Amino acid sequence: MTVAAGRPRLLLPGLVPRETGLETYWVRPGGVTAVRLSAGDRLTVIDRAGRQSAELSVFGSAGHGGAALGVRVDAPANAIRSLAAGGTGEGRAAILTALASYGLDPGEAKAIRLFGDSSPQGARETFVAQEATGVLVAAPARPMNVLDEVANPPSDLLVEVLRASPRGDERPELPEPLAEPVADLRIDAATALAYQVKAGQYIQVIDVAGRQCSDFLAFHAHRLDEGVERGLDSTTTRYFMGRAYPRPGLFGKFYDQDAQPLVEIVRDTVGRHDTFGLACNPKYYEDLGYPGHVNCTENFNEQLKGYGVAARKGWPALNLFYNTAFDEENLLVFDESWSRPGDYVLMRAMTDLVCASSACPDDIDPSNAWVPTDIHVRVYDAKRKFSMAIARRVTPESEMKLTKQTAFHPRTSELTRQFTEYRGYWLPTSFHNHGIQDEYWACRERAAVMDLSPLRKFEVLGPDAEALLQACVTRNIRKLSHGQVVYSAMCNETGGMIDDCTVFRLGDTNFRFVGGDPYDGVWLREQAARLGLDRVWVKDSTDQLHNIAVQGPASRDILREIIWMPPTQPGFTDLTWFRFGIGRIGGHDGIPLVVSRTGYTGELGYELWVHPRDAGVLWDAVWEAGRPHGMLPLGLDALDVLRIESGLVFAGYDFSDQTDPYEAGIGFTVPLKTKEDDFVGREALVSRKAHPQRTLVGLELAGNEPAGHGDCVHVGRSQVGVITSATRSPILRKNIALCRIAVQHAGYGTEVEVGKLDGHRKRIPAQVVRFPFYDPEKLRPRS
Template identity: 75%
Template sequence: MTQAPERPRLLVPGLLPRDPMRERYRVRPGGSTTVPLHPGDRLTVTDPQGRQTAELTVRGADPADARDERLFGEWSPAGATETITVAAEAVARVAVPDTRMSVADPDANPPSDLLLELHRAAPRPSDEPRELPPPLAEPVAELRIDAATALSYQVKAGQYVQVIDVEGRQCSDFLAFSARRLDDGVERGLDSTTTRYLMGNAYPQPGLFGKFYDEDAQPLVEIVRDTVGRHDTFGLACNAKYYADMGYPGHVNCTDNFNRQLRGYGIAERAGWPALNLFYNTAFDANNLLVFDEPWSRPGDYVLMRASADLVCASSACPDDIDPANAWVPTDIHVRVYDAERKFSMAIAHRVTPDAEARLTRETGFAPRITALTRQITEYRGYWLPSSFDNHGPTEEYWACRERAAVMDLSPLRKFEVLGPDAEALLQATVTRNIRKLSHGQVVYSAVCNETGGMIDDCTVFRLGDTNFRFVGGDEYDGVWLREQASRLGLDRVWVKDSTDQLHNIAVQGPASRDLLRSLIWTPPTQAAFGDLTWFRFAIGRLNDHNGIPLLVSRTGYSGELGYELWVHPADAPALWDAVTAAGEPHGLTPLGLDALDMLRIEAGLVFAGYDFDDQTDPFEAGIGFTVPLKTKEDDFVGREALLERKAHPQRTLVGLELAGNEPAAHGDCVHLGRSQVGVITSATRSPVLRKNIALCRMAVQHAALGTEVEVGKLDGHQKRIPATVVRFPFYDPDKTKPRS
């Protein structure tokens, strides 16, 4: 009999079925993980990034059989593993020391995570319920909502409601009503239309605009944490009509379940409940049609909400098994309620790859000082950063940088220590600039490309020694990609260690920045004096004198002005901020947020990932072709052949546009010459110094000449257009005399 060909498996990263024989755990620096072991179990400890010591303790019934070991070492290779097999009942504890990385040590080795994989000798029972994530605090209520059912419950003002997807890919509709208004005989519940209008979002997320309102515009719940980032407030909870129209009359549904649960509160029944449909994956396509697919939620994902008033709530475990809403298999939902006295950080979950563990939004080391100055905080690449500062505002912050000095938090930049004999070879093979020409104490700006020449990221590379480099980019994936390339190239004497959590940085920018910092930065005789640092050079020194906080100072920035970046351990960040702001007071130093930074960098022609480039854009199209020395860099690097072809046959290039009138362009606006679209706006702003609306535009090369007149399309691109002219960019200081000064 001919065997049927094997069909390719649908890839659903991070959502694979449970393996009853295997368990996985992560150990973070400064933490430990303890697991029970049974005879025949095999525990494997992996050091993914390398050079990370582990402390293993195994305790059995007999204290005499206790075993303590240190695994790996200072130079263990990335991916190193150690495996133990147990013969008797025992408990294993694996700990990672939280060693602080020294800013002054060129051979810095930041601590990194370990992975544990436990292979069980005997499988766990197949009907064993999936273990819930540990509570965020001591719950005041635990509610299990069985698949295809709903449950009502009451929450006091200030209490927190955590809705947990137990098995993953399970929709849970959520209703909330003001208990006070119900007592008055008035039904006021979550209203998605009012919420979208007030928030300007399809659904609120943690942060400044994270509330859900009723139809009287009164807030009912605030979103505190969201580990999924994909929900629905467009449609109704599933209802009898939906199933009947699909050919399933009598199908159990969330609306009927809610009606039964809410009768005791005097809430009128409905044929379809408008709900906050947590974990439901919907969107509007290019034709404005409502579409949906399998949820993004993983086992244990949750949404944490805070009640803004006394509430009557209802949650469902959606029974939909006829379409992708619950991946065709309805499962349970779990709800926890926490006391109002508890405090939880606001956070959104990020995953560097689909299979990676989620990381919640975190604060930078400078947050204690920044949050005292502003409430305008926004989520930026996994961190909370100020969009602007109270009592200042973007325009004032902008002019402070252009005329005096400004200080900004740039800690979300991703830092990686690239160490070892093969470090130079790895960077030479993965970035476009010629790293072999990089001197000690020098920084270079570069592009990072894939095999097609598209940009993975832009970056700066610091050379700390012969075999020691610091790679600074914008994306956490950079480290993953560098390790993959090291493995592909067979470079087994290089370590790529994530140091983002060990190095936080502020930028001090503006004409007065050198004078402001001159008295603060001490450097030893082995380093360049602060006043002698030239553009794209750095020095390792201390704050104030040789006894001060260790820091690295680089003459770099993202503003188009003379400026510096100061890099310290997060524990030293508040002290650095205090010293800089005190020294800056006579110079009119002003804190600066992301809104003003965007104005500065667009004027200076500095590109931004996701706007001015992505992995479909090469460096020439992104306006940074100078980072690709194809003639002088003889060594091969990823994307070189594609870039040779792209440079020889360019299709698009980045140009500057000046717009007529006072209406600004926006990212994504189309640019036309007559009927045809010839470009797209990548970044745009109102330039305070030029008093004009300006934009960066990716333009067809045939229409990129200076003086070319085009039109920026608004609305549908044809009904409304803004005249614009191709001009030289950078718009501000095009010869970069100010940062070089």
């Protein structure tokens, strides 16, 4: 992008490269990425998190000796050879095809080794191509063992290619097909295309260049044969799904007027669309002074007339990649799309369909960023299976990651189909034949087991590990003993909470940071760089440690039967609150695990952490041991009731980066008097504590109507607070809520009103009370 000298450039992560001719590629742990280079191209491999080895293989006209990059390649390319031997690494077929194109045997592949166990975060190696060549970059990976003295979970690599001759305005490359397509359709900018899809087949609509609207229509093919037109219907869909637009998961179907499902959303890498707004039409352009402008409606009419579909003046469509919203004045507004090059929506046909897709021609407003581009459609066979997924990015520059199943999913999916997407994973909301009430009472009276694997785990390692954590979290990490866990806040410079977390001390230089947000690791690495701490590594171990929690009065009795602790560790029954040990299941030769006396329910309980390969064994052992005690599985819905009763805060509800720990009700995590060392946000927190504006309180509501997150709280006409979390407490038989309120109204016994509707037409009387509501002295988890 060319800009005037001295004029700042728009920040468009994922759309405009930082430098002309710069391309970026990701190499995931255990994966291999292929890149083709021309003479003069500069290739840089970056070890983003540190301590991750890399293998670089070169394949050119001179063979695979490395001359094309001016290096000597003489070590075995173990990652590539593993793929050739039948491994399951990502992109296996594409890598083997690339090797075959050079006539090379992958079983004989060689590489140059880069980085290693001591490479710092951000380490990089740069090479310049002497001639046209192919390069394979691999990130070898081995599972992390919970017994490893120094844990080093595998991490990804970043590959940057700076082209000597930028490719210019060539068409962006399409992403690799998800499988072998049965149809591969290009829809040129400002056109539309009709096509047929059989029941069970998958439809992938791809935004080729990014920020391009694509309207989608679907009609029941058999009804069209009968002369009856039945297509996507907004009212029916929204009524049954309860959403403005369905998304992957339980509520992901689109219906016709006869309440018959036509398509199901399987994957969505964008997450922001408009649903059933009109496809652009002649009147829209005419009213803006552009008569005769090409439009999606007329393009659809032309494409569909051969199927007996009557022409319309405007087609209500599923507007993929189109960014609209209603503002606070209920005005319909729109802006540039959120989609990036290669983003897609994957749907499954629920019956035989006649479909139509467009590449919207709108070039007079932001809907296509003023430059209409192409859309691509691929159709896949019904025999293929694709995981349900939503895409997330930790930062705008990060690679896209699709929703995953946890290692416990094979067990929990036998007990329920009620799953929701939670921070990049599918977790059960409730379990069949039980439900919220049964699961709740099991935890309060007996025991419950839940999957909490989406918690983000980061290994913080090295001589500077303690110094980094001391500078980044509010608690005094220097006082943390081996085998101890501490609950803390992590704040930014203004005192706003980035996250709450627990920190485990595994050794003098080994810590495990457990939070809820994948951004936590990015922040920790940024602070290490800012502070000049070059002897610390922050490695994401989330995919190497999955965990369940066993909570409830019977949890100790259940687990004492199956957990063996070596003599070097405290006995299982000797573990006190916020302590952990490393043991095994069953005996000295059982699977290894970390067991911590922590939880999120306000009950006596434990969390058990294992490598994903051992998850099934752990679940089975706990499940069998828990049966005689009446243990039940616990879903997210019941967990929410438990944690609100116990006054435990939740990110995005009870705190955010606009909320300090005092306002979030966890001021006890900020020991300003006893922690002498400086930490991020300390100065702001000193000021905020001295001049508080808001605080978190408990409310008890009159009557049987509950409050909801975001409800306003009033004294008279003035709003003085907002509900952050609320529930009906089964054990207290009351409606309760957590409320962030002005300190002037935070005293126990203060009478307030919770506003419903517009906040004035309906009010629920409430009173400020002590919280935690349940077991305020926390005697039960300490027991």
